[in-house]
Amino acid sequence: MIDAIKARLYVTDALGAGGSVMLADDQAHYLRHVLRLEAGQAVALFNGRDGEWRAVIAETGKKGVRLDLAAQLRPQPAAAADIWLCFAPIKQGRIEMIVEKATELGTARLLLVITRRTQMQKVNVERLAAHAREAAEQCERLDVPEVAQAVTLEKLLQDWPQDRRLFVCAERSDAPSLLAAARGDGPCALLVGPEGGFAPEELQQIAILPQVVTVSLGPRILRAETAAIAALAILQSVRLN
């Protein structure tokens, strides 16, 4: 009889038949002391490259937990639509919501952008990256979105990749809907401002970038995190169809 999978963990090691993985620190602690797993019990591992593997706990000791790779459960799926989310940091509780939901919705990369009206100037990127990893472990995603270091809006626009379309969500404008504007393929990204939106001079800076398409999310004012989640849901849906 095959034991049920007790947890899903993201690791950086290569995963392949006959291999082993050594977990240390947090992940070992989580398996041993939070889930109270013992030798012989199974978890699932993924690394964003080699699919999902069934791994059986072989040894738990001071050095950590050794897992033997038993079998591949799922091959690595084709990458989802290549979508980035650029967003201004917002207050605690709500920024984690963006990271968690963006991860579930398959976003490839999360970029923190400091704008004029951004209230939260200090961002703990490591903590948000850990949050993205946990969200990936909990949904059935087989990779983890990268969380990039925070940059200013100016720097973001200056370095923007030539081939990546940038959809900018504007409030109450006569802009076309994201639904209509999003059709097509190729790399793309969303840019969502902070509470209070972008400053007028920022909107001008944004508008001159040729990759930018200004879009509307409808007649209502949405909170920053709602705008980010709603826009990602629409974009993912259009790009997958």
Next chain:
Amino acid sequence: MIDAIKARLYVTDALGAGGSVMLADDQAHYLRHVLRLEAGQAVALFNGRDGEWRAVIAETGKKGVRLDLAAQLRPQPAAAADIWLCFAPIKQGRIEMIVEKATELGTARLLLVITRRTQMQKVNVERLAAHAREAAEQCERLDVPEVAQAVTLEKLLQDWPQDRRLFVCAERSDAPSLLAAARGDGPCALLVGPEGGFAPEELQQIAILPQVVTVSLGPRILRAETAAIAALAILQSVRLN
């Protein structure tokens, strides 16, 4: 000089030129002791029927706060697309997220549905209704979605209105995407299951209802609240275009 609007409040009274509104209890407390407003300062009032009104504090006393209606700020907008959300109660923190985001996204009515796999059998509907009211006050919506008493899935299906299409989000099925299925107009609703989805016999009960259209939200497994928010965003977007 006209004072800035200090708050937005939902009231049940009629709103019209020359009228007054008496606030008691929570709302009076909020204006006097949380925001520390005084006579002469202004707030905005809405009731879901008469648009948004500028109201000036005339008197604060033991009986409450009396506000005089000064001028209409916005007429009542045409109702948004007539969309209901039916969802199984989930744990605290996440259920409020559904109520808040559904309100921001313009949902007309929220219906709590008890299914086989619903973990949270007890739901404080009053508390969720208060949460919807606060969410409406904070976004610029001019009405408040009704939060209906919880019913069993069986009862929901039995009493389902003949003219209202019901989109049911299924996990990993070969169902058409919501994006493709949602086109059209007329009243509609979304049904989102609890964590763990619907039981097989429930799926059978659902499928025989002629108003039902089973749809997919894409290849990933979404948490219940993510599915609800993403599906509403897509549906609203399709129905408004």
